[in-house]
Amino acid sequence: MVEWVHPSLFFFSGSALIPFIKGRAKPFLLLGIPVLAFLSLLLFPEGDHGTFSFAGYKLVFGRVDRLSLIFGYIFTIMAAIGMIYGLHVRHDGHHIAAYLYTGSALGAVFAGDLFTLFIFWEIMAFSSVFLIWYGGKGVGDTANSISSKNASDAGFRYLMMHIFGGVCLLGGIVIYAVQFNSIAFNAVSPSGLGGMLILLGFLVNVAAPPLHAWLPDAYPEATITGTVFLATYTTKTAIYVLARGFAGTDLLIYLGVLMAIYGIFYAMLENDIRRLLAYHIISQVGIMVAGIGIGTELAINGAVALAFTNILYKGLLIMGMGSVIFMTGRRKGTELGGLYKSMPITFLLYMIAGFSISGVPLFAGFISKSMVISAAAESHISWAFLLLTMASVGTLLSTTLKLPYIVFFGEERGIKAKDPLKNMLYGMGVAASLCILLGVWPHLLYRLLPYPVEYHPYTGEHLSQSFQILFFTLLGFVLFFHKLHPERTISLDFDWFYRKGGRAFMWLASQPVAHYEEFTTEMYEFLLIKPAKRLADMLWTFDTWVIDGLVNASSLITLLESRISETFDIYVVDGAVNGISATLDISARGLRRLQTGAIQNYLFVIVLGIGLLMVIVKWF
């Protein structure tokens, strides 16, 4: 019997299979992965699983408790919804990036120690950036709405911020581990340097100002499907780790409320329809962060419930606007309008998400967002209560009233469009039905929350308050409608510092740095280059006269030697050979003269010889 299977394993091993499965089997593989992962979460018991010992520290891959399980459920559900919505994308790399991203987010959620958390944290950043880069490559028909350069640049800026966050996190973990001799991931004290760096790393991913600009900068440049995944995992994983490590940290109340307000103010100015929604992600995540900062059981429950429902309705909002971009190729409010007749189902599904996010009763936002706001009230933090309520008003104004008005009504622009592909509608349909299901049956969600729930959303005063806010915001919308038309602009945000900052660096390089560089170059020339040249000259002289001299001398000697040996060869050896032959020649010529052929000459010589012999014999 298998004790426990890590849900990430389904995503990691499944994404390895994606390139090899073709045709009709592919959708089954793509949807089977999240379904199996979801079932594995239902089957296996709570407790610590997959523990290893590494360098004296205990690594825990599977800490399964109520807090991690609820994030596991919604992450796998949303992976299935996002994949249904993206089934038409014929690009294996895109599916693999999406599932590696999902798998690593699950890995981070189930990590029981800081080191494992860090590993999955980094895989998350590096797999998700591909969803942004693919946006510029035209994957999933984004070619006419997203420019390749914008997507590529935004991806690099996204990666830069996440690498910064990752480095902070790693540094914090190392300091924390040395200080406490433990890497177990439980409540982290934010007082020491280690705890502060860990918190900073988390705050980058949760998109807290001023570290938030990567989110509205990069998300609208991603692929239509990719944004659905992006909007789900990075910020909500950060919410999980904050709830685990920093619940009740006062700083988070201030930051969360700031985020909630910051997001809605920027959303009012935005013309790009997906960037507008991206600013609302910051606002919604801010409400969750504020809940974690308040830290009571109701507040933590509220933050987690809001994360759960927000994943569904924010995903649906982004799928709705993604469908509009997919069908029209336009992404700006100023270029869209009058689509309600041609895309009625998209409009309807978008409005379900819109009602959910603005907390209309019987929709998912009503039962979750109000928990956090009630927690602020119960803890008597009046300013947080008022500002979070204002954030709800702003959300209703721009996501639920202004944006759909501009896109689906507004000016008739004669755009030829129809409802998107069936799989996209099914994906949105599943999300919409879950939004309504949770709205009418909140207990379904409440029994999964980390703490026991004593909260009843459908009370007379809550309903009365909600309807008052909704209707009077609608009144404000109608009264100030003339102020709300979209404008062809972009808004400055904190990404200015690294986008224009890069250019300021270039100016510095061309102006003051250039002068400085001129001066240093001269000093360099005087102090280093000239002496070096002189040394080089000396070495050259040495080389020419001594080394070359030696080389030349040795070659001269060799030459001389060869001459001598040549002479010897010519005069002595050849001479000897020639001498012998010459002697033979001469003697042969002499001897030839002797051979006259006259017999008397031979007889005379014989007689003379005999006489000579007799004289010699007589003599001796």
Added chain:
Amino acid sequence: MKVMKLDKYLTTANIEKFKRGFYVSFALVGFDFLVPRHHIFFVWDKIPGFIALYGLLSSIIIISVSKAVGHIFLMKKEDYYG
């Protein structure tokens, strides 16, 4: 429903529909006088219709402040970053 600008829409006969909407809004405030209060955390929780006023006020603040700050400082031409 024809597609047209909302301000145009309001100037035509449809204004009656919106008047009805306003009546509903004010009926909601009237209803708020009757709703029993169980959870009182702040002073304003006892005031009927406070949250309606606050909602309207918030939307005015959000629209005016964001647009003002936007036009003064934040909003730039689309080719700002080149």
